[in-house]
Amino acid sequence: MIAQQMVSGLAAGSLYALTALGLVLIFKNTDVVNFAQGDFGMVAAFVALMAISQFKVPFVLATLVAIVTTAILAVVVDRLTIRPMKNASMLSLMIATLGVYMILHGVAGAIWGRDTKAFPSPLPSDPVSVNGVVIGQGHLWILAFGFIISAVLFVFFRYTTAGLAMRATAEDRMAARLMGVNVSRIFALTWGVSGALAAVAGILLAPLVYLSPNMMSDVLVKAYAAAVLGGFGSLPGAIVGGLFIGVAENLAGEFISTELRTTFAFVLIVVVLAVRPTGVFGRRIQAKV
Amino acid sequence: MPQLQARDVTVRFGGLLALDRVSLEVNQGEIVGLIGPNGAGKTTLFNCISRYYHPDEGSLVFEGHQLLQRRPHDIIGLGIARTFQNVELFKTMTTLQNMMVGLHCRTGSVWTNMLSFPSARRFEREAYVKACRVAEILGLSRVLDQVVSNLPFGYQKIIELGRALVSDPKLILLDEPAAGRNNQETKELAGLIRQIRNEFGITMLLVEHDMTLVMNICERIYVLDFGRNIAHGAPAEIQSNPAVIEAYLGEKNALAEA
Amino acid sequence: MTAFRLHHLLWLVPLLVVLVFLPSFTTTFITYLLSLICIYVIVALGINILTGYTGQMSVGHAGFLAIGAYTSARLITDLGAPFWVGMLVAGLASGIVGFLLGIPALRLSGAYLSTATLGFGLAVEQILQNMDSVSGGRAGLSVPKPSLAGFVLDDRSYFYFVLAVTIVMSLLALSILRSSVGRAFIALRDSEIAAQAMGISLARYKTLAFTMSAFYTGIAGALFASLVRFLAPENFNMWLSIDFLTMIVIGGLASVLGSVIGGIFMVTVPYVLGELQDLSFILMGAALLVVLLFMPGGISAFLSRLLDLVTGRTTAKDIEQHVAKPMGQLGRLPEQSQSANAPASGTDLLGVKES
Structure with a gap:
């Protein structure tokens, strides 16, 4: 029973981690706390659904189209809203992404309607039994993709020029610029990659829930908690934070109360923040004067 | 000593x-x-x-x-009052308001100020007069009502000195x-x-x-x-x-x- | 913050006249909307104290509204408390919760603080959904018509009561925010380090901002409960918190007038759009972006600039005159100080008596 909760917790946690990775990436590189991150995933799920059901595109291709569309959407959002306010306070930037969140929400509602829709998945979803632990295959797919994407990101940041340039920009923007890094292109890349991450999360989640403009709300909130736990600036922190929240809320749901899962997540982050105001993996920041 | x-x-x-x-x-x-x-x-x-x-x-x-x-x-x-290397003014406030914050340490309790008791109003008047005096000494009188972020760096440095001076x-x-x-x-x-x-x-x-x-x-x-x-x-x-x-x-x- | 000018408040005079007389000529529904506007204005004042003045973002103010609403509703229905007692206790209860939330929030900023407040709002909603003894379970909670001194208030008299509370709360906010307390809030927002160096206690003023903000929102919650007279936990969701934040940005951060405008905007626009919910989302989001990109200070600052222009108090020329001046005479000292003897250190520095 516990093992089962652990696995479904890890699966849910992978979704939180994927979304949190995008949040942290954008925050690290551009100082923006992006409220629209979840809705990028929602848009991706709808785009994939539209491609499959209306244009009869094969699933894999539809997924790719959705990921690319979302990545472009994220870059456009950055260009049109965030970049023009480059000297604004963090508060204003956060509120700007809130505006984007509302617009995406409204546009999705207008185009695809507010009634929930089922999402067809070619992946088998019958539960399988491993050593007596019954696991939904959907959860296994999420875990597998979560793992693959983390590995790809690791390689990207470790071994590619673009990845190194992104890390350098996150570390010290001015120095990176002086070293010849095109910071503007790095920002676009950051938003694009984050949009793609959100798209993957949205499409992985889609078969398990019904599609609606609200589908990512819960994931977004948990991803926030995950990012905060992980220190909002640490990519490994976001992954660990996401998995931890997923498992903790499933166990809390099992042993304490299913209805109060979000409340436990909140209490958890307040306790963690009370002890470590910059999260578990976060560095202490001291403003320079 | x-x-x-x-x-x-x-x-x-x-x-x-x-x-x-x-x-x-x-x-x-x-x-x-x-x-x-x-x-x-x-x-x-x-x-x-x-x-x-x-x-x-x-x-x-x-x-x-x-x-x-x-x-x-x-x-x-x-x-002990101080100024800052890179200027730490309250950038959305005017010169006068910045300098009046300098007298914050002599303010009475939060409550008397919130409910604007007579003592608080007297204090506000004193802070105002004092800030004006300091501004006069530093040659800042003309920019008292300017929002400080609109002023040149040299002015901002002097306003910081003024803010420090106001605190006695x-x-x-x-x-x-x-x-x-x-x-x-x-x-x-x-x-x-x-x-x-x-x-x-x-x-x-x-x-x-x-x-x-x-x-x-x-x-x-x-x-x-x-x-x-x-x-x-x-x-x-x-x-x-x-x-x-x-x-x-x-x-x-x-x-x-x- | 632009310099405060009294004539900026002139906008409020015709508004008040309209508000006082309108209910006599219109339907109860319009009266209901007017009451709702007043309640939103109180919320906007509250969230502006915290977010606009002190710079602490909250995405969980629906939680404070809920605490106020349920506290008042329960006091009225369970204990038969007079409606105005329920309102005051609601403000206090919400204020205490705000104080308690303010303590862990002291050490948080930016992303951490917004996440913590977001979690707070969601937690309040979820706890209410699971505490049938407070929220009345699936049936919801009905609140009786408000009565004052033995008289049951009809819609119109209730509106006047709400309006009176709103005016009192606005004047109180104006008085507090124009005092040294308001300056301390803004100082903390603009530069925490300089504020502390100037003697402003971070702990005291940030928790004060949280407490005041929650108190305002709690009072509004009580007024809301007696206006809609039916409470369900899902009415106090994350979107409501986002609406609250949106309205102060659009109306004007760190401005009492902005709070008033924001409240009017947030009630009327969705009402005008009616069933067009998606369009309302898009418009609100677009309005946020437009304000952030092109109208710093929100609608209130825009109107103030407009009024300055109309009344010929343009400051453009003054600015040019002051700012373009080269840094010539900064070292010059006025005549009278040249001859003064140096007084002992720290005493009566500039001839202004210390109190």
């Missing part, structure tokens, strides 16, 4: 020794300079005095008060007051600093890179290099001190010119 006494102040940032057993004494009414190459730890010492950093070792005593037992917002109440300080820590000024303006600043000390008996401790200014107005000078106190004495002694010249190698001309 010196007014401000720092003894063996040590600050570590990770493995880096930002301040290494730095000791310093400032007497009431003195103008004392604190110089050293970039990264020598001058501002770090200021930040220890204003309690933004907590030293790993050492003690700081101001007129018998152990500063390290005080919280950051208690320091100005003891009579006994000691002002000036962090690079001459930054962004030309020779003529720096000369005027020297006169102003001396004037403030002479008229009001306020002690001045200043961090400054402009050697002309430092050698001109300071009565004593402390030199920091890599977090260590390498010399202290009168300006003439400092200028001929080999250790100081060594530390400023490449900036030698700066010393010679002064």
